Amino acid sequence: MIPERKHKRIVTQIKYLPLEDIKKIFKDVLETLPEKDRKKVFLDLIGTAISQAKYARIKTWMANKLKKDMSIRPLVLAKMYVYYSGMDIRMKPLLIKIARNVKESIRKKQKRSEF
Numbered sequence: 068m069i070p071e072r073k074h075k076r077i078v079t080q081i082k083y084l085p086l087e088d089i090k091k092i093f094k095d096v097l098e099t100l101p102e103k104d105r106k107k108v109f110l111d112l113i114g115t116a117i118s119q120a121k122y123a124r125i126k127t128w129m130a131n132k133l134k135k136d137m138s139i140r141p142l143v144l145a146k147m148y149v150y151y152s153g154m155d156i157r158m159k160p161l162l163i164k165i166a167r168n169v170k171e172s173i174r175k176k177q178k179r180s181e182f
Contacts (some may be wrong), residue, residue, distance in 0.1 A: 110161055125162065129169045139175070141166035 081089060089100075093112075097105050129144055139147075145162035148154065 075169060106160070110164060122165070125165055126169055129166050133170055133173050137170070141170060144170075 081092065084092075097109060100108060100111040125148065128148060130142060132147070133139060141163050145159050148162055148166075149156055149159055
């Protein structure tokens, strides 16, 4: 774990680099990580890039689709959102993760309302 002081210094120095250098640094860091950690870090980085309003809009759209038809799989739901919204296909893994969470929360709400 990098101490907080060093971490801030590294971030401060990176932000003054040209965009191409920043991309190269992130690419090199992601390439050195093991596959399972790489995917998690990548999804976390993408997740922080999405604004909260857009995230809420995605969740609402997915919830409305699932309320109509709970048999829709998260992968299909993510592909539908990419198609209808015109979002970049590289966001699909994050959308699948969101779809899983939304579907699980709807299932839990339905289970609670049955009792």
